[in-house]
Amino acid sequence: MKKYIFTLAMMLVALVASAQIKKPEIMVIPSDVWCISNGYYTEVENMGMTTKVPNYKQALQENMGLKLAIAKINDLMAERQFPLKSLEQTLKNIEQQRMEDNLTMSKSGNELAESPLDEVARMAKADIILELSWEMKDFGPKHSLTYILEARDAYTAKTIGSSAGTGAPSISADVDVLLEEAIVANMDNLNNRLMDHFTEMQNIGREISLDIKVFANNSRGIDLESEFGGEELVDLIETWLQLNTVQGRFTREYSSENVARFTQVRIPVYDERGRAIDANGFAKQLTKHFKGEPFYIPAKVLVKGLGRAVIVLGEK
Amino acid sequence: MRKLLLSLLVVALCTPMMAGAKKQADKDTQQFRYDIECAGNAVQGTYLVKVWSYSKKANIAENQCRKNAVHGVIFKGYGGGQGCVSQRPMANMPGVETQYKEYFDSFFAEGGEYQKYASIIEGSTEVVKVGKEYKVGKIVSVRKDELRKALEAAGIIKGLNSGF
Numbered sequence: 001m002k003k004y005i006f007t008l009a010m011m012l013v014a015l016v017a018s019a020q021i022k023k024p025e026i027m028v029i030p031s032d033v034w035c036i037s038n039g040y041y042t043e044v045e046n047m048g049m050t051t052k053v054p055n056y057k058q059a060l061q062e063n064m065g066l067k068l069a070i071a072k073i074n075d076l077m078a079e080r081q082f083p084l085k086s087l088e089q090t091l092k093n094i095e096q097q098r099m100e101d102n103l104t105m106s107k108s109g110n111e112l113a114e115s116p117l118d119e120v121a122r123m124a125k126a127d128i129i130l131e132l133s134w135e136m137k138d139f140g141p142k143h144s145l146t147y148i149l150e151a152r153d154a155y156t157a158k159t160i161g162s163s164a165g166t167g168a169p170s171i172s173a174d175v176d177v178l179l180e181e182a183i184v185a186n187m188d189n190l191n192n193r194l195m196d197h198f199t200e201m202q203n204i205g206r207e208i209s210l211d212i213k214v215f216a217n218n219s220r221g222i223d224l225e226s227e228f229g230g231e232e233l234v235d236l237i238e239t240w241l242q243l244n245t246v247q248g249r250f251t252r253e254y255s256s257e258n259v260a261r262f263t264q265v266r267i268p269v270y271d272e273r274g275r276a277i278d279a280n281g282f283a284k285q286l287t288k289h290f291k292g293e294p295f296y297i298p299a300k301v302l303v304k305g306l307g308r309a310v311i312v313l314g315e316k
Numbered sequence: 317m318r319k320l321l322l323s324l325l326v327v328a329l330c331t332p333m334m335a336g337a338k339k340q341a342d343k344d345t346q347q348f349r350y351d352i353e354c355a356g357n358a359v360q361g362t363y364l365v366k367v368w369s370y371s372k373k374a375n376i377a378e379n380q381c382r383k384n385a386v387h388g389v390i391f392k393g394y395g396g397g398q399g400c401v402s403q404r405p406m407a408n409m410p411g412v413e414t415q416y417k418e419y420f421d422s423f424f425a426e427g428g429e430y431q432k433y434a435s436i437i438e439g440s441t442e443v444v445k446v447g448k449e450y451k452v453g454k455i456v457s458v459r460k461d462e463l464r465k466a467l468e469a470a471g472i473i474k475g476l477n478s479g480f
Contacts, residue, residue, distance in 0.1 A: 023480035076360075079461065080476040144399070168357070168399025184360045185401040188460075192404050195476055202479050 161193020
């Protein structure tokens with residue numbers, strides 16, 4: 001009897017858990033333009049070009065206004081039962097992890113293998129990024145604060161919504177007071193946009209993009225125009241997408257014998273086993289299908305972030 | 317004895333007058349005739365709005381301001397400008413007022429729950445005579461965080477974390 005009750009309870013817990021979608025993680029970061037205009041950046045040489053890369057750690061250590069802004073946004077989000085993921089803590093964790101990885105060696109002295117792509121995937125921590133910028137402007141003795149808070153979907157890099165504006169000019173208030181005022185006044189509008197985004201995600205799934213490519217001279221000798229049962233491979237892929245996307249939503253942006261690009265692909269938030277899936281997981285489901293009968297096509301999935309995957313057909 | 321008769325006469329005369337005023341107030345309330353605009357940046361958890369209420373009697377219009385401010389925040393929203401930030405209505409799904417009519421009838425009834433969420437800013441009253449009626453403006457502070465929580469609890473609007 002006890003066993004029966006226990007099994008029943010476990011089933012109930014699983015049912016409740018599977019009915020809910022994983023809560024997206026949100027993180028506030030200072031925008032590139034704010035970091036660079038305030039001197040919080042490092043210069044990186046890349047293929048002969050000097051690029052300015054934001055230095056978040058320096059910004060957090062040296063700018064009190066930024067810490068105050070993040071704390072205020074966190075306070076307002078927590079009030080809506082949506083606490084933020086801390087940028088400062090994430091940076092500390094990444095540093096700690098990197099240190100641990102550097103010290104990890106096998107008995108024969110081999111280090112851990114990590115490609116630059118693995119590192120990119122590891123860094124992409126939040127589902128939604130809130131990019132914050134502000135600037136003080138002087139009008140004679142008065143000054144006012146121009147403020148932008150933009151929400152971006154980390155999966156697709158598409159803007160979810162933003163709140164921006166210039167506050168009323170003031171003679172006495174300092175930047176911290178004006179910044180806090182701007183955040184309090186604008187946060188509801190941004191939350192409305194987030195709400196619309198969440199509702200859309202729950203209704204029509206996450207949006208990703210998918211590239212299908214073919215290894216040149218692959219051992220299977222196939223390309224996207226190869227025929228199986230009288231149908232071209234690219235059309236069969238499209239049929240699979242039709243069946244496995246939410247409400248069959250996707251767009252074939254471009255296709256040739258070697259490349260096919262699918263955009264606005266709406267994938268389910270969870271797979272049939274209740275696990276949260278991203279572009280990588282979805283691409284793996286597709287490759288699994290074409291590895292089987294009657295295709296037997298080996299394929300490699302390349303991770304390009306949470307919202308984009310590349311499948312290369314023909315070889316592993 | 318005379319005093320008693322006089323008192324009874326006063327009561328008898330006042331009752332229909334009061335009933336008439338109440339009727340007028342109810343009529344104006346049911347119509348929710350008002351304009352709402354931003355009145356500046358408010359402290360955390362509140363909106364500061366200026367509400368212009370209309371009625372043939374200035375005191376009735378004045379009394380309606382609190383109710384109209386809460387109604388405006390829930391169903392109308394307001395525009396921004398000059399340092400003010402515009403706000404969308406809290407309940408922006410079409411037909412929500414009709415769908416939850418019973419709830420809102422009781423919420424906005426005389427002495428109803430709406431009173432908990434609004435307070436008049438003293439000294440902010442403006443009265444303008446427009447034709448045969450009065451347009452009364454007051455600045456009202458609406459406790460929007462508490463109001464949102466009440467509407468979420470009643471299932472009228474969804475919380476940001478609903479569905480997760």
